[in-house]
Amino acid sequence: MLDRIKASIPSLAPAEQRVAHLVLSDPRAFANLPVTELASRAHVSKPTVIRFCRSVGYDGLSDFKLKLAGSVSEGVPFIHRSVDVDDKTSDVLVKVIDNTVAAFLKYRNDASSVAIEKAATALAATYQTGHRIEFFGAGNSGIVAQDAQHKFFRLGVHAIAYSDGHMQVMSASMLRPGDCVVIISNSGRTRDLMDAESIARKNGATTIVITASGSPLASAGHIHLAADHPEGYDRYSPMVSRLLHLMIIDILATCVALRIGGEKLQPLLKEMKNNLRSKRYA
Structure with missing residues (x-):
């Protein structure tokens, strides 16, 4: 989810970029703070916080915070492990499957x-x-x-x-x-x-x-x-x-x-x- 936000920053409005940086700086705090406090910390209006959530593909602030909290706490860790030239067949099998499963679980959490x-x-x-x-x-x-x-x-x-x-x-x-x-x-x-x-x-x-x-x-x-x-x-x-x-x-x-x-x-x-x-x- 955080990778998705990072990738979206260049396409966001300047005010929404400030919200994005606030999320990336402390995801756990963002998931728990009220919208008034989030707007104050990012130096934007409350509607801007909500627009940011929609701009990065979520239904609104509640949906964004729910999925952010899930991503941070349960952490479907997306560790993309590249196949190395000296890998055994068993290593290749595990890496390819793990990469795929992690991508699917990440999508389940991030999808709008x-x-x-x-x-x-x-x-x-x-x-x-x-x-x-x-x-x-x-x-x-x-x-x-x-x-x-x-x-x-x-x-x-x-x-x-x-x-x-x-x-x-x-x-x-x-x-x-x-x-x-x-x-x-x-x-x-x-x-x-x-x-x-x-x-x-x-x-x-x-x-x-x-x-x-x-x-x-x-x-x-x-x-x-x-x-x-x-x-x-x-x-x-x-x-x-x-x-x-x-x-x-x-x-x-x-x-x-x-x-x-x-x-x-x-x-x-x-x-x-x-x-x-x-x-x-x-």
Whole structure:
């Protein structure tokens, strides 16, 4: 959670940056002090303290303090342990699994339910009105975009995934108000994805971005679903980031499925399962 706040500082207003520094200087005290005292110590107004909490992706001051207290006390310690050249297979197994589990638990504590609610509502509304839903990603994130298309396809949602930069720009050029595009990026700095987001937003489409806090893409999107972890975006083979993005897609797909409703989905999924039985060995 503290790493997320640090990453968000450059994108915050000057007054909100003072609140951020106050949090980082003494997280335990911030979680326990009343808003009046917090505002006084940061030399800002009480509404600024609340705006800061929302700017970094939380529902408000109460939600922020609750998750901050949990993060500080129970401490899901996110110690990203890199694999070393002399590691044994058993060491690699433990490090890779520990890094992944820690990232998932950290996300559970840090995730903004408000942002997820907004994204799921936008996607469900796009589906119900028959507008376009598209998923964009480049490189490793392009595979996540394809997985997202498959997840939503199984729900009866017509969606398209593009991983080619030219196709993304061409498709974004055809998006219109009521359409929705989900853009997935580890770094939040990929030029092709930034260009596609800008075009889609200019054409009136809703842009949902799954990326790191404080990145240019995070600031550009209408709805930002933060995916923060210590794994550098310039690593040759991102692992934790890919799994974190896949999990966020799973959460979105589940939320959208609930909005579509079981009465409509259950018969569809049952028929699909029955039709696939002939494809399997008995």
